[in-house]
Amino acid sequence: MGHARNRESDGTIKKTSMSRRVLVVGGGVAGIEMALALAELRCDTTLVEQGTSLGGNAGALCSLYGFEQTPEELIGKKVATMRTNPGIRVLFEAAVRDVKGDVGNLHVRIEACGKVHESDFGAIVVATGFDLATGSPVTSGEPTAISCSELERRLAQLRAGNGRGRSNALSVPRNVCFVVEDSGVDSAVHAASALKNALAVQKLPKRNVFLCCQNVNVAGEGLEALYREARASGVVIFKFDGDKPQVAAADRGFNVTVRDASVAANDRCNGLMDLHCDLLVLPERIVPGPHTPYLQKLLRVDVDSSDYFQQNNVWLRPTASNRKGIFFVGGCRGSFDVCDILTEARATALEVYTWIGRDEIPVSVGKVRVDPAKCAVCLTCLRSCPHDAVEIVFDGDIGGKTAHIVESACHACGICVAECPAKAIQMVAADDLQKGMAIKGERRQVEQWVQN
Amino acid sequence: MGTELKIVAFCCEHSGSLAARMACAGESETSAGTEIVSVPCSGSVQAADILKAFRSGADGVVIVGCHDGSCKHLVGNRRVQRRVEHLAGTLKEIGWNPERVAFFPVSAVEGQLFRDRLAEVVDRLRGLEAGR
Numbered sequence: 001m002g003h004a005r006n007r008e009s010d011g012t013i014k015k016t017s018m019s020r021r022v023l024v025v026g027g028g029v030a031g032i033e034m035a036l037a038l039a040e041l042r043c044d045t046t047l048v049e050q051g052t053s054l055g056g057n058a059g060a061l062c063s064l065y066g067f068e069q070t071p072e073e074l075i076g077k078k079v080a081t082m083r084t085n086p087g088i089r090v091l092f093e094a095a096v097r098d099v100k101g102d103v104g105n106l107h108v109r110i111e112a113c114g115k116v117h118e119s120d121f122g123a124i125v126v127a128t129g130f131d132l133a134t135g136s137p138v139t140s141g142e143p144t145a146i147s148c149s150e151l152e153r154r155l156a157q158l159r160a161g162n163g164r165g166r167s168n169a170l171s172v173p174r175n176v177c178f179v180v181e182d183s184g185v186d187s188a189v190h191a192a193s194a195l196k197n198a199l200a201v202q203k204l205p206k207r208n209v210f211l212c213c214q215n216v217n218v219a220g221e222g223l224e225a226l227y228r229e230a231r232a233s234g235v236v237i238f239k240f241d242g243d244k245p246q247v248a249a250a251d252r253g254f255n256v257t258v259r260d261a262s263v264a265a266n267d268r269c270n271g272l273m274d275l276h277c278d279l280l281v282l283p284e285r286i287v288p289g290p291h292t293p294y295l296q297k298l299l300r301v302d303v304d305s306s307d308y309f310q311q312n313n314v315w316l317r318p319t320a321s322n323r324k325g326i327f328f329v330g331g332c333r334g335s336f337d338v339c340d341i342l343t344e345a346r347a348t349a350l351e352v353y354t355w356i357g358r359d360e361i362p363v364s365v366g367k368v369r370v371d372p373a374k375c376a377v378c379l380t381c382l383r384s385c386p387h388d389a390v391e392i393v394f395d396g397d398i399g400g401k402t403a404h405i406v407e408s409a410c411h412a413c414g415i416c417v418a419e420c421p422a423k424a425i426q427m428v429a430a431d432d433l434q435k436g437m438a439i440k441g442e443r444r445q446v447e448q449w450v451q452n
Numbered sequence: 453m454g455t456e457l458k459i460v461a462f463c464c465e466h467s468g469s470l471a472a473r474m475a476c477a478g479e480s481e482t483s484a485g486t487e488i489v490s491v492p493c494s495g496s497v498q499a500a501d502i503l504k505a506f507r508s509g510a511d512g513v514v515i516v517g518c519h520d521g522s523c524k525h526l527v528g529n530r531r532v533q534r535r536v537e538h539l540a541g542t543l544k545e546i547g548w549n550p551e552r553v554a555f556f557p558v559s560a561v562e563g564q565l566f567r568d569r570l571a572e573v574v575d576r577l578r579g580l581e582a583g584r
Contacts, residue, residue, distance in 0.1 A: 314522050414495070
């Protein structure tokens with residue numbers, strides 16, 4: 001059974017030229033992989049990075065779970081491939097300042113190292129990543145808790161110094177306790193980071209590692225195995241429910257009091273555990289990138305309820321935005337691990353290619369028409385269009401401004417038609433006659449049900 | 453019941469319309485008296501369309517859209533719900549029962565839900581007819 005209406009044939013078809021160049025915003029692991037994948041598809045790519053080096057959050061880590069290589073090797077190899085590819089241009093210390101136009105013809109102004117570059121792109125891929133927020137220190141004054149990133153730095157130093165010497169014993173002391181609080185739904189990366197580091201510390205000689213958490217989220221490839229390995233090698237994991245662990249500064253370290261839920265349930269005791277540790281590690285919280293609100297406004301796209309990019313909508317998953325030609329990849333959509341991000345970037349490159357891979361794409365015109373004489377430029381359509389396909393232009397015939405539907409961006413949903421207070425917008429395909437195409441019972445009936 | 457009620461159902465072509473087709477498959481009686489009108493998005497149904505359906509003799513009008521977070525056009529289902537609430541208020545002001553117009557969400561595979569929700573609407577309207 002076909003659709004009651006075949007919208008593709010509505011209106012006439014026009015060829016619209018598409019720029020094959022792609023702008024990738026963000027030089028983290030998602031942006032790098034995206035640029036490489038697009039270059040393989042022979043799309044010229046410009047990568048915009050705010051800092052002076054590539055790699056992002058993943059580049060700052062000293063090891064990655066599930067990879068043989070260190071992040072430095074993994075990213076270094078990719079960056080070297082990028083350098084040799086003439087199709088990839090990288091702009092450092094750069095920011096996107098202005099975006100005009102729609103899919104296929106996005107005119108972008110980029111400021112890089114004080115210079116302004118203006119160019120046209122077919123599509124924009126946002127790969128700005130997530131941000132790490134250090135939890136508030138549990139105790140004031142010395143000694144203070146450290147974050148997972150700080151621990152990774154110390155572990156990297158240990159490795160570089162072959163794990164000998166007095167300073168090493170001080171940087172990662174004998175008893176280390178991780179307290180993972182506030183493990184929300186998106187905490188697979190959170191859990192992986194805590195488990196990975198707990199295991200790394202446990203593997204050092206004569207170390208005791210405790211991990212207090214509410215929930216170990218192992219919803220990721222290899223995380224269950226990592227959890228088992230951590231337990232098997234001696235990491236002691238306490239699971240608390242509701243009441244958070246109490247942390248107090250003590251002589252040369254911390255006293256952590258945690259109520260283990262399963263012990264309390266089985267042994268008819270209160271399940272309270274008193275731990276003494278020399279070092280307290282609090283994993284950072286993963287939060288939306290700092291540039292999300294700025295880019296959201298600039299690109300006129302939506303964010304979800306947690307302020308990450310991409311509205312919660314099944315049609316947009318995994319990487320599309322509410323606007324054609326604008327995509328989100330990687331950590332800017334939430335907390336994802338490197339493995340997922342690499343796969344996602346490859347898949348998104350193909351999706352970008354389906355839009356801009358050809359020099360011209362057919363666009364049906366005249367599906368939705370604005371009558372400039374009726375348009376009061378009240379901006380209702382501009383505000384109500386979910387796909388940002390309405391622009392205000394000057395119309396020579398009426399000598400004034402009027403709303404105009406950008407055909408390449410329009411999905412012909414008819415929301416603006418319904419919202420327009422002046423009824424200045426008409427949908428050719430869904431006018432009253434077409435609405436008469438109805439299915440009734442098993443038979444499809446085409447009849448004019450509204451007798452005007 | 454003696455006379456058959458005429459219901460016009462404006463269905464989103466991504467959800468309601470497909471669910472309707474599923475509900476109708478094999479059982480033409482269920483949907484007797486119900487006219488399915490496929491629209492590109494439930495958000496494209498205007499108050500005027502609903503009123504025109506009443507003028508053409510409909511006893512009730514239902515708008516069938518997508519579940520929250522599943523609208524192809526992101527906000528269409530929420531917009532039409534607001535519009536329906538507003539129109540129900542207007543109908544009440546002119547002395548009609550506001551229950552004559554309703555919105556309900558289904559997904560493309562929920563043929564049974566579509567049938568159940570439609571049956572509820574028909575029952576409610578039968579009640580209205582009887583009470584008149």
